[in-house]
Amino acid sequence: RDVHEVAGHPQLAARERWREVGTPVGPLRALLPPITLPGGGEARMGDVPALGQHTETLLRAVGMPDDEIAALRRDGVVA
Incomplete structure (x- = not known):
């Protein structure tokens, strides 16, 4: 898959893997880290x-x- 296919993949949206993060040029969508440990809570996504x-x-x-x-x-x- 290319980057555009990954960005638009319905499974990532269904699993709520995207977060909005702040950047010096404005907010962007960012993909959560691929691994989530049990009991670890939600991955923290800070600003860039x-x-x-x-x-x-x-x-x-x-x-x-x-x-x-x-x-x-x-x-x-x-x-």
């Missing part, structure tokens, strides 16, 4: 982060100094 929204936090978490992060941003390596 903006490009680069968590870059600094992640780079700091792996020990990158602020001056190197600034250089990466200045050089257009990261958003």
Whole structure:
């Protein structure tokens, strides 16, 4: 199947597998993860982060100094 066939598949709608999530460009339909564990409750679907929204936090978490992060941003390596 191609992407359009999957997006329109009636079984996914019948099983309520689609959720609307927020994105920087507006709401989009997103497919829930394929596995739901018994007793695990409904899968959490948060908003999609903006490009680069968590870059600094992640780079700091792996020990990158602020001056190197600034250089990466200045050089257009990261958003």
